[in-house]
Amino acid sequence: MKTYDEKHIKNIVLLGAPKSGKTTLSETMLFEAGIIGKRGTVEEKNTISDYHEIEHERGNSVYATLLHTEWKDYKINIIDTPGLEDFIGEVIAAIRVADTAILLLNAQYGVEIGTELIWDYVDKYRKPTILAINQLDAELANFNKTVEEATRILGRPVTVMQYPVNQGTGFNAIIDLLKMTMYRFPENGGKPEKLPIPDNEKERADQLHNELVEKAAENDDTLMELYFEKGSLDEDELRQGIKTGMLNHQVFPLFCLSAKNNMGSGRLMGFIDNVVPSAVEMPPEITEDGKKVPCDAAGSTGLFIFKTLQEPHIGRLTYFKVMSGEVRGGMELINEKGNTTERISQLFIADGKNRNNVERLRAGDIGCTLKMKNTLTNHTLAEKNFPGEIVPIDFPGSKVRVAIEAKNKGDDEKLSEVLAEIHMEDPTLEVEFNRELKQVILHGQGDLHLLVTKWRLENIYKMQVDFHAAKIPYRETIQKPALASYRHKKQSGGAGQFGEVFMRIEPWYEGMPPYKEHTVRDTEEIALNWGGKLVFNNCIVGGAIDNRFLPSILKGVMEKMQEGPLTGSYVRDIRVSVYDGKMHPVDSNDISFKIAGMMAFRDAFHQAAPQLLEPVFDLEAIAPDVMMGDIMSELQSRRSVITGMDTINGYQVIKARTPQAELDKLFAALRNVTQGKAKLKSQFAEYAPVPPELQKKLSDSYKEDLSI
Structure with missing residues (x-):
């Protein structure tokens, strides 16, 4: 195979919402260039791109797939990507290494929510972008509406290069504004016939051509001078201006396609060859x-x-x-x-x-x-003298989670190894071995993402696994002060054990007044690994307890805080003041005071109005206006509190606070009621009190589990 230099390599990524026709276009591009002799179809499961078994089962892309073609002395590397948000990691990685993005828009549906999500990453990396309105042969195709939506969302850089003469089921002709020619395609697609622009289209074509000329000229001072001098630009000058505009992210050329019928793909490939920046022209x-x-x-x-x-x-x-x-x-x-x-x-x-x-x-x-x-x-x-590590891809955090375990307990170690291997392939699938919850938890981009992972485990790695609901990392605290004492006494043959501790516990909060009930000799403020604080006051006077036993009392308190009395969850935000106690000259030791401190804390905790806290997340949902009723209904049915509403680019934005216990189910429900057209994201906000009835239910369940 010929080796191409950096001036003759074009790297493109095909992007778009599900069913926008990315895989079909990639197949058509390979066919048009003569790389393959016959085009496969997604329905027949014989495309070059979607070749994995799971993609055949589902009928859509799961992986980003690398292809290539050769067209007029240029090599074009093509990366075909999934359209579903669940596999956004594949999309982002492909955008990162591509030099130009081709964003496919379905002429029937315009700019869909999935398209907007993808656009966020194209815009982040400032990739030169081509828009391709596909499926102009569909009955409900609406070119003008799609262009209007694209302009509203992507802005003024949207630049019409072509428009259809007869969109819909009879689509077979486009007006090309760069060459000012009409292309009419044969019934089965392929090489078009070049014709003059019909008289009834000349006015529209001239107007759009002038807009194209102005857009090309404004990105290059030399071209602007030529434009003012001549009143127009020739085709080569237009290409130069468009390329400069693409590199500046100020021109997004828009093309017409029916990828399925091979109409417009050859012209698009010609533009990639002649205009799209090569690898060497991209920023370093x-x-x-x-x-x-x-x-x-x-x-x-x-x-x-x-x-x-x-x-x-x-x-x-x-x-x-x-x-x-x-x-x-x-x-x-x-x-x-x-x-x-x-x-x-x-x-x-x-x-x-x-x-x-x-x-x-x-x-x-x-x-x-x-x-x-x-x-x-x-x-x-790299070689030794390479400047350093390339800035890595910034993958998004997870949205849903599930606990996983091997059906055969003997496979636990193998499962850990396999999950590590899968995470290596897909950084958006995170594996957490949670000691607090005693679960292995998978964090993914959506339910489908997790289900595909399960499919891979069972079909590729031949491991049978079960999914369970991931537990919630609750926290426990108190709502009022309480006093307690505990005497630990044990006598058995040899040396005995004795320790007695009196303590006061109270809720701690940032900026609370100093403790004044007893004289404080010293204070230790501990930032807990699981969040929140423990403030430990030594108020012992008169030698009731030796200072050497205070660390043991603290150790006992800390040990009990790792398994709270309500649900076995971590305890946080408490001030403990040890103000009295007793020792024995022979039997007192560290273990005695550790146990006494632990049990005194436990007894005081039960008297201090225990409060269970749950993690709460800030949730944002962006969707079309017609879906707001269903979204609001789902939020309100899952203990969410609406915190705000807004409008962005014609879409409605709802902001809410949602408990994590409801979040996984809520994401699935919202995707269901919006047919996947909602853009969802969440971020941890705070720990908040659990409603009393739910607290009782969770506490009773914990006690029942302990008694089994």
């Missing part, structure tokens, strides 16, 4: 310490790992972008993260599950290799 990459890494084949070799995948019968595949220099089979590169050396045994160009062996890849290119031992997603592999 940045290392973690701020150094620039230009895309230069003569520079020091550096690879950025953006994806790892465990393939059955093959092993670990490592996908990378060559940020600088040239990589060859047999090279040894240093993993900057762990300061280990990896040998590049083989290099491949990937087309789905098919991998073509190549001898080398140059700066700007994307490829994969096998058998990396210590190299994972977000790592940098």
Whole structure:
């Protein structure tokens, strides 16, 4: 296979909401370039891109898939991505290494919520962007409405390059405003006939062409002068202005497509060849310490790992972008993260599950290799004199969680290893071994994300697992002061045990007045690992208890705070004051006062109006106006408190506070009532009191479990 230099490599990522036609377009692009002789379809499960078994079962993309094509002396690397929010990690990684984003919009539905979520990341990375309105052959296609929505949400940079002559079921012609030509496609698609613009379309075409010229000119001072001088720009000048605008994130060219019928894809590929920035024209990459890494084949070799995948019968595949220099089979590169050396045994160009062996890849290119031992997603592999680690991909936090366990207890260790392997592939799936809750918890982007993980465990790794509701990390505290004492006395043959402690406990809060009930000799303020504080006052006078036993009393209190009396949850925000006690000259020791302190704290806690606290999250839901009633109903039925409402880009925004105990079910419910069109995010806010009836229910359940 020909080795392309950085000036002739174009890296694009196909983005869009589910069913916008990304996989179909990738198939059509490969067919149009002659890479494949026949186009597959999602329905027939024979596309180059969606090749995993789970994708065939579901009928949509789960993984980002690397493909390539060659078009008029350019190599175009294509990454086809999932459209579902559950697999946003795959999307973000692909955006990170692509040089241009092609955002597909379904002509029937316009700019969907899923599209907006994806756009947030395109905008964050400031990637040059093409908009492609697909499915213009559908009965409900509405080009003008889709353009209006795109302009409203993405702004003035939306720049119409083409418009359909006859959208809908008879769609077969477009007006191209760059070439000022009408393209009419044969019935089965493919190469169009070039025709003059019809008289009844000239006025509209001229108006949109002038808008295109103005948009191209305003991004380049030289072109602006030419525009004022000539009153227009020629085709080459237009291309130059559009490219500059794309690089400045000020021009988003908009194209027309029917990917299914192969109408418009060839023209789009021609634009990618002629106008879209090549790898070398993109801004340099940045290392973690701020150094620039230009895309230069003569520079020091550096690879950025953006994806790892465990393939059955093959092993670990490592996908990378060559940020600088040239990589060859047999090279040894240093993993900057762990300061280990990896040998590049083989290099491949990937087309789905098919991998073509190549001898080398140059700066700007994307490829994969096998058998990396210590190299994972977000790592940098480089020669010794490479400037440093490339800034890693910032993956989003999780939205839902579930507890997982192996059906066969003997598989617990293997399950841990497999989950670590899956997290390595998918950083948005987090694995937590929670000692507090005594559960292994999976954190994911949605219920489907978790279910696909379960499918992989059972079908790829041959492990049977169960999902359970993840427990809630409650906290316990008190609402009023209380006094208690406890005498620990034990006599058995030899040395005995004796310790008696008197203490006062009270709720602690930031800025509370100093303790005045007794004289305070010294105070220890402890920031608890699980949140909140313990303030421990030593108020012993007259030697009732030796100072050497105070640490043991504190240890007993701390031990009991790790398993509160109400539900066994951590205790927080309490001030403990030990003000009296008794010792025995022979039998008193550390264990005696530890037990006495623990039991005195327990007894005082029960008298101090115990309060169970639950984690509460700030929730934000963005959705179309017509869905607000259903969203409000779901929120109110799950103990949520509405904290605000707003409007953004024509969508309604509801803000609420929701207990974590309701959050997982709420996310699923909201996705259901909005058909996945709501944009949801949550963030921990605080611990808040549990309602009395729920507190009693949880406490009774805990006591019942203890008695079993």
